[in-house]
Amino acid sequence: MAMHVAAVLDRPETWRSRRIRVRYGTFTARVELDRDNWMESGQHEDRKISDDFRQAADRCVRAGIDRLWLEGETRGFSWGSGDYYVTLFVPVRHADEAVRALRAAEVRGDTRPLHRLADKLAPPYDKWLSPGERKLQLGVDFRCPPTRLVKLLRAQAKERGMRANLSPSLRAGPYSGS
Incomplete structure (x- = not known):
């Protein structure tokens, strides 16, 4: 069951305020900055989100989703x-931050x-994808099935223009039935 918490950034006596809403799931928190009514008030037309803010938020949401997938989250995010609006997906323990x-x-x-x-x-993809052997441990480095x-890792390697050479022991992990 998801909890819903909201914090008001502007004066609480006005409905035209910026709000941060947190929706808690079992492992995932959706943290959303809602600027809708504040922007629609007409007094703040010049208050667009800066490029630096947008880039930092995009970086944060992508890192959060990767972390959640490595921790075993199975659903997709949209x-x-x-x-x-600015939306972040983070593990519950990072919601306040x-x-x-x-x-x-x-x-x-x-x-x-x-x-x-x-x-x-x-996740430390650069470290994991650097040359040399790596031994990643289930429960320590990741909690998702090894196939995920x-x-x-293959998607991150491709994004970096590399090819991941994964050992058979990782491909035939405890989830493969072998």
Whole structure:
């Protein structure tokens, strides 16, 4: 069952405020900055989201989704980006930090907390894909089935212009029935 929590960034006496909503799932928190009514009030036409804010939020949401998939999340994620909403998906334990990071970026224009959160959430793909042998351990480095890890590593290698050479022991992990 998902809980829903909202925090108001502007004066609470007006409905034309910016809000941060957190929807908690079992393992996943959806943290959403809702600027819809605030932007529609007509007084804030020049308050578009800066490119730095947008890039930091995109980086954070991609790192969060990768982290969630490595931790065993099985569902897909869908979100949009624009000047009216900013959505982050993070493990539940990082929900408060995501709220603080969005608040800092929205109110003070400080995107450093978003970058720090993205750094914390980002799997160490560069380290895992660097030359040499790696031994990744289920429950330590990842919690998803090894087949999903292989799929994620191959996608990341392809994005970097590389080819992942995975050992047979990883492909024939405990989930393969062998």
